[in-house]
Structures are given as structure tokens and as C-alpha cells.
Amino acid sequence: MEDVAKGLGLLLEFENIILILSGVLIGVLVGALPGLSSPMAIALLIPFTISLDPVAAISMMAALYCAGTFGGSITAILINAPGAPPAVATALDGYPMAKNGEPGRALGLAAVSSVFGGIFSLIIFIFAAPLLAKLALEFGPAEYFGLAVFALSMLASMSGKSSLRNLISGLVGVLIGTIGIHLTTGVERFTFDIPDLEEGIHFVPVLIGLFAVSELFKQSEKLNAIVERIQAKALRLPSLAELKKLKYTILRSSGIGTFIGILPAEGSTVAAIIGYNEARRWSKDKDKFGKGSPEGIAGPEAANNAAAGGAMVPTLALGIPGSGSTALILAALIMHGFRPGPYLISETPEFVYAIFGAMLIANLGFLFIGLIGAKFFSLVAFIPKKLLWPAVFIFSMIGSYSFASSMFDVWVMLAAGLVGYFMDRNGFSAAPLVMGLILGKLVEESFSQSMIIHDNNFFALLESPVVLLFFVLTFLSLSSPFWTKFFSKK
Amino acid sequence: MKNDKTAPSNLGALFNKKDTIIAIVMIAMIAFLWFETTKFEKVPDLFSNNIPPEMFPQILLLIILGMILIIPFEHIFLKKSGKNIDSARSKPVEKSTIGTMIILTAIIASSQLLGAALTIIAVSISLPLYWGERRLKVLISYIIGFPLFVIVLFNIILGVHFEPGLLDLLKN
Numbered sequence: 001m002e003d004v005a006k007g008l009g010l011l012l013e014f015e016n017i018i019l020i021l022s023g024v025l026i027g028v029l030v031g032a033l034p035g036l037s038s039p040m041a042i043a044l045l046i047p048f049t050i051s052l053d054p055v056a057a058i059s060m061m062a063a064l065y066c067a068g069t070f071g072g073s074i075t076a077i078l079i080n081a082p083g084a085p086p087a088v089a090t091a092l093d094g095y096p097m098a099k100n101g102e103p104g105r106a107l108g109l110a111a112v113s114s115v116f117g118g119i120f121s122l123i124i125f126i127f128a129a130p131l132l133a134k135l136a137l138e139f140g141p142a143e144y145f146g147l148a149v150f151a152l153s154m155l156a157s158m159s160g161k162s163s164l165r166n167l168i169s170g171l172v173g174v175l176i177g178t179i180g181i182h183l184t185t186g187v188e189r190f191t192f193d194i195p196d197l198e199e200g201i202h203f204v205p206v207l208i209g210l211f212a213v214s215e216l217f218k219q220s221e222k223l224n225a226i227v228e229r230i231q232a233k234a235l236r237l238p239s240l241a242e243l244k245k246l247k248y249t250i251l252r253s254s255g256i257g258t259f260i261g262i263l264p265a266e267g268s269t270v271a272a273i274i275g276y277n278e279a280r281r282w283s284k285d286k287d288k289f290g291k292g293s294p295e296g297i298a299g300p301e302a303a304n305n306a307a308a309g310g311a312m313v314p315t316l317a318l319g320i321p322g323s324g325s326t327a328l329i330l331a332a333l334i335m336h337g338f339r340p341g342p343y344l345i346s347e348t349p350e351f352v353y354a355i356f357g358a359m360l361i362a363n364l365g366f367l368f369i370g371l372i373g374a375k376f377f378s379l380v381a382f383i384p385k386k387l388l389w390p391a392v393f394i395f396s397m398i399g400s401y402s403f404a405s406s407m408f409d410v411w412v413m414l415a416a417g418l419v420g421y422f423m424d425r426n427g428f429s430a431a432p433l434v435m436g437l438i439l440g441k442l443v444e445e446s447f448s449q450s451m452i453i454h455d456n457n458f459f460a461l462l463e464s465p466v467v468l469l470f471f472v473l474t475f476l477s478l479s480s481p482f483w484t485k486f487f488s489k490k
Numbered sequence: 491m492k493n494d495k496t497a498p499s500n501l502g503a504l505f506n507k508k509d510t511i512i513a514i515v516m517i518a519m520i521a522f523l524w525f526e527t528t529k530f531e532k533v534p535d536l537f538s539n540n541i542p543p544e545m546f547p548q549i550l551l552l553i554i555l556g557m558i559l560i561i562p563f564e565h566i567f568l569k570k571s572g573k574n575i576d577s578a579r580s581k582p583v584e585k586s587t588i589g590t591m592i593i594l595t596a597i598i599a600s601s602q603l604l605g606a607a608l609t610i611i612a613v614s615i616s617l618p619l620y621w622g623e624r625r626l627k628v629l630i631s632y633i634i635g636f637p638l639f640v641i642v643l644f645n646i647i648l649g650v651h652f653e654p655g656l657l658d659l660l661k662n
Contacts, residue, residue, distance in 0.1 A: 048648065161573045164557055164564055171554050175523075178547045185533045187543040190526060213594075220590040223621050387632055390617040393594065394610050394640055397601075402650040407602055414598055418591060425579045426512055444546045452539045 004126060007353025011361065016056045020358050023063030024365035030064075031071015032377040033388065034081050035219050038068030039324035039431075040211040044395050046332050047204055047403040054336040055351060059358030061332055062312070065325045066118055066362040069268055069308045070370070073110040073301060074377050078103060086268035086304035089276035093289060093296025100292050104236035104374065109297045111370045112238055113250050117302035118363035120254035121261060121309030122356050129352060132317040132345050139342050141449035142461045146470030147341065148443040151320040153474040155432035166432040169423065173436020174443055176201055184448060196408040203331050203437045205400040205413040210430035211324065212396045213417025216389050218424065223385050235374035242294065249279045249295045250302045257303035261310020268307040268323065275303025309359060316344055316352055319439070324431040331438050339442075506565040508579060513561045520555050524548065586621065593620060605655020606645075610637045 011017065030041040042061050049057035072084030077094035090110060097106040139147075155170035156163035179190045180200025191197040238246070253275035260271040279299025280289045289296050312329075314320045319340035321327040333340050338348070345352050370377070400413035420430045454460035461467050527544040535542075565575050593616050601609040614633050623629060644650040 161575060162564060162568060164560060168554060168557050168561075171550055171557070175547060175550045175554070178550070182543040184541070185538050185543050187531045187533060189530055189543055189547060190523065192526075217587050217590060220587045220621070221584045223586065384623070384628075386618045386621045386623040387628070387636075390613050391636060393617070394613050394636075397598070397609070397613075398606075398640070398644050398650060401606075402644070405651055407598075410598055410601070414594060421587075425583075426508070427575045427578070447546065448539070448541050451541055456540050 003349035004353045006350035007355075008357045010055045010350060010354040011059065011357045013056075016053075016059060016358075017361070019052070019056045019060040020063045020361050021365055021369075023060035023358075024067040024362050024369055027064040027067025027069075027362070028071040028074070028366055028369055028373075028377060029380060031068045031084055031087075032074040032380045033383065034075050034079065035215060035385065035388075036392070037084055037211070037215070037324075038065050038071075039328055040215060040392075041068065042325055042328040042332070043204075043207045043211045044392075044399045046207075046328065046335065047399045049332065050335065050403070054333075054338065055354045057336060058329065058332060058351075058355055061329050062355050062358050063362035063365065065329065066305065066308055066359050067366040067369075068325065069305050070111060070114045070301075070366045071377075073114070074107065077106045077110060077297075078378050086272045086307070087300075088269060089272045089300035090297055090304075092276065092300075093291070093293045096290065097292030097294075097297065102236075102292070103378070105238070106292075106297055107370065107374055108236040109238050109242075109246075109294055110301045111235060111367050112243070113246070113253070113298040113301035114305040115363045115367045116250050117254040117257050117304070117306035118309050119360065120251075120302075121258040121306040122360050122363075124258050125309060125313055125356055126353070128313065129317075129345055129349065132313070132342065134346075139466070140464075141446045141453060142464050143466045143470070144341065144442065145446035145450045145461070146464070146467035146474075147318060147320075148439055148446055150470040150474045150477070151318070151439055152436065152443070153477040154320055155435055156478065161427050165426075165428045169428045169430070170432035170436035173433040173438075174440035175436075176206070176433075177437050177440020178444065183445070196406065201412060201437075202403065202409065203434065204335075204403045205409040206416045206437060207328060207331065207434050208396050208400050209413040209416025209418075210420040210434060211328075212392055213413060214420030214424060214430065216393055216396075217417065217421040219385055219389055235370045237371070238294070246294060246298045248282070249298050252278055252282065253299045253302035254306040257306025258310040260303070261307030262313045268304040268311065271307035271310075272300035272304035276300040305363070309356075312355070312359070316340055316355070317342060319442070321435060324434070327431055327435050327438065331434070334438060504566070505562045506575070508576070509565060510562040513558050516558045516561075517555065520551050520558070524551050527551070589620060590617070593617065601655075602653065603655055605657050606652035607637065607641055607654075608656055610640055 011020070026041055026045070027038060030036045030038060041064055045061060045064065049060065052060075068084060069086050072082050072087035073090045073094065076082040076087040076091035077098050080091050080095040082088045082091050094106045094110060097103075152167075152170050152174070156166050177200070179197055181187070181191075181198055182189055188198060243250075256275050256278060257268070257271040260274065261268065276296060276299050279295045280286060283289065283293070283295050285293060285295070308325075311321070311323060311326050315326040315330055316333075319330060321330050330340050333344075338344060338351075396413060396417075397410055400409045401407065403409055423430060423433070450461055451458070462471065527547050530542075530544045533542060568575050594613075597609060597612050597616065600612075604612060611633065614636050615629075618629060618632065641652070645652045
């Protein structure tokens, strides 16, 4: 509890609170703007947070992540277009309720359920963290290598249509990570005599390109799409009686969301869909689903925000993110000199608790911001794409350039944007590539160290039960499409 | 004879044309990168701890190659699980997207000459105009207001260094 108090104490500085609330505001705004997403906003924010204190920087991004998940439900409810994938199930009943003349009620239900789900998952984490910290005692280079291999295998189920393509993306990311001077030997690899490549390709311009610029290209295809928008005058909180009716739905979905969030590489979207399905399955008014059922909003919203909190557990404790946003938070942690994984909790528990404190503030913050700014956020959706996306590109350019004051990074960003656009068209997801790029150095470093320790005998690695466990989990994860089919047939 | 006639269509069903092209391009890239790894500077075993610098990239290239060989046939497995890999690429790339790509590449190529402020203005003018924004009042306020906001926020408040470019020449 001392660490919890210390962590929360770190947040109480005025500057940190302001940054967290700014993160919340940006998150809700980004969520409310169709096409913009939390990963994109985090990617753009990373270069500008380098000079900040790590607690302030990561807290701001974590707050943005939480608020972005809620923000996505604003467009899901008002224009039937989820601002973020986790809000996809919210649109099923949120939009019909808004169309029935109750947009404020739908937003209120979404906000309160999100807050509850988010806080629920954070409480679970506070109790689980000390147990996870004990894991750190078992970890050496071989165990880190096993963990990194497992993390890479989990990329298969991260997003997109094809597990195979996700894995290829992830491995290409690891390969890009090998560009530059090899740390052990000082040999230049894949530099093609270009001096800018000697230090390797940094992930900041790559992720800005993959998340922001490629999205700009996608949006340029649908500039003239007309969407019907419903304007909300105010967010209306649900009454106590209504909350009483929804308590089991919210509790159930919070549990589901937290559990799914904790599973490595399973994000908020899966949680929201299961949350919705379970809400429907247990509902007494199944017929109302799809027509504006309050349970149809509370279920997915509690689940997706609980999953957002839950997803931070594998991200921080194992270094395995469950979504694009958590992958970027992981990148930011590495940039600030932290090594996500079991040691993070055991060596800097107050830092981890500070991040969770920030998420707690963010959960309350977006309820407050939603209450006073619902009308504004519903207007935000009216900003024309033709003016919004040039602004995104300018922020992308400045973000990539300012990172190292290098035009080369701006070219890397543009190239990543073009590659990301064509990857997406062909079913390759960007998030695994970013993850591969982030994990790449860790994989190679831990692989080399383990081989040196074990006299280049790969099989000696398996003498460690933890490594063996990770390899078994990797095998199960990669073969899951086959055995799930086998069991479903039975 | 009958079998010969049906052979091409069966093959067509087996291979996905677009994925086959992707696989060929990626295999060519892997071959090129593999060749590059053979040109890495040689390091004595003692110095590299028996893990030469080319070892890890070569392992990766081999694993990627193995996976890429499945790509042309993957559509069969995906179809069975109700997924259509061609849905996003059924239409050709829109002209507006290609135009956007060209404009942005041209702007970045000329950004060192233009300098940061003029580059920001160039993006603010060219993209909305190209995308069909014709409301003059909106355009003018955007072209003046947004770059000004960006310069004040990043250059003056956050201290990001902006290359002066052409503006420096004009000043002198």
C-alpha cells in the first residue's frame, strides 16, 4: 500500500494533473472525430513528451488511451460510426437510442458504464501487481527471450483478418529493428552506405507514418462521404433506478472486460463484443436489442473500458500489448528508458501505480468533461475532413521532424505511411509491425545473451521451466486456429 | 485433353493473383536482403561470441520466407472461416489518393528549400484545394489561422526548431 500511496503522490503535482486532463481532453476529442484514433494521437504525442518527466508523459498517454476508448462511443452513438474499434458494439444500440430522440441518455449511459468498467479493472490491477512483481525474480536473459518469442506469437491474434499476415508484419518489424550498427560487434547492417541509417530506424516516425499518414491516405478515398449526424445538447446521467436495473450487466461486463484485457494481445474490441453478447444473453428484454436497449450500451461500454485498464497489465508486466494504443505506450516507456516487463513492477512499483492513478483520474475526468462538453463534442464531428486531415499531416511532419531535428525522419514517416496504406489494403496490419520494431532489439539482445550463457546450445534454454512454459504457450498460440477448429467440430 | 482445359482454372482457384504478386515481390526483397547479409563485415568468432552479426537477420529472413510461401494460398483458409482478403482491395486505388500521395511527396521534397513555415502553408493550401474545398472565406481563414497557430504553438511555445528556408533568403 505504501507503493500505491507513493505512486498516487507522484501525480499530485499541478503540472501532472493538467497533463492528465489534457490527455483526457485530447482523447475524447480524437474519439469524437471520425477517422482519428487514440493510437494516432499517442503516436503524434510521443515526440513532444520526450522532454517531460516519465510519470507525466506516460500518465498523459494512459489518460488519452482511456478517454479515447470512451470518445469512440460518441461518434458511435451520434453518427453510427465508431470513432474507435472498441465502440463498434456500442453503435448497435447507442445510435438507435440517439435516433429515438435520446442522444444525451445514450451518452450518459456510455459514460457511466465506461467509468465503472475502467475503475473496476484498475482495482483488480492494484491487487494483482504485487503477485506479478514476484515473477521478476524468475527472469534472466533466457526467460526474456522466451517471453519476447511468446509476445511475437501473440501478434498473430492482435488485429486484422489474417494471423499469418500479422506474424509476417511483426517479423518484418523485427527485421527493420536490425538496421544500423550491431551493438555487440559494431558491424553496420542494412545501412546501404546511408549515414542516417547507421543509428537504425527509430520507431517514432515509423509509427506516426503507419498510424496517422496511412489513415490520411485512406480518408482521402472517402472525402465526400455524407453521414447523418445527431446533435446532443447535453449528456444525461442515468437515474439511480436505471443504474439498479443495469448493475448486473455493468458488473458482468466489467469482469469480462478486465479478464479479456489481461489476456495478452486481446484488446478492448473483443471485450466489447463479448460484453454486448453477454448483456443480450442475460437480458430479460432481448427484443429491445438493436432498437436502443440501455443494456446494449452499458454492456459493451463497461467491457471495453475495463479491457483498456486490463490491457495495461500485460503491457506493463510482460511487455506484451493488446492493442495499437498499448503498443505505443510500450514504445513511449522504452523511449523514456524503462524496460517493460516483470522488473518494471518490482523495481519501480510507484511508477506503475502512478500510471494507474492517472487512468483512475482519466476515468473520472472524461465523465466530467463529457458532462460539461457533450454539446461541443457532438459539434466537433462536423469539422470538415478537407481541413482536418491537412492539420493531421502537419502535426505528423512536425512530430517526426522534432524528434531528432532530421528531415530523414520525415521521409521515413512518409514511406511508412505509404507502406502502411498498401499493407492495410492487402490485409497486413500496422500494429504488429510496430510491435516487432519495438520488441526487435529486445529479442535479438536476449537471444544473443542466452546463447552466450548456454554455450550456443539452443536446447539448453529449455532447461528453464519459465522458458519452456513460454515456448509451450507460443506453440499453443500459433496452433490455436487448428485446435479451436478441432474442438468446435467436436 | 479435358483435364488440360480445366487445369488453368483450378490453378486460378488455388492461387490468389494479387497475393501471388505480393509473395513474388517479397521473395525478391528477401533474396536481396539475404545477399546483403553476406556482405556484412566479418568479425572474429571470439569477438562476436560465436553469434555473427548476420545470424539473427538470416534466421528472420528464413522464417519470413517460409510464411510468405503460404500467402498465395491463404485465401482458401480465410474463405473457410468466412473472411474475404480481397474486400479492401477490390477497387483500384482512388485517383484522389494517388494525387494526395504525389502532393505530399512533392511538398516534403521541397520542404528543405521552402523551410518549415512555408511548408506548413503549402500543405494548408494544397490539400484542401485538391480535395475540392472551394469556400473562399473558410480557405483563407484556414490558410492564415492554422499555420499561425502551429508556428506559435510549436516554434514559440514548445521551442521546436523550424528551418527558415526561403524566408531566410527573403530576409537577407
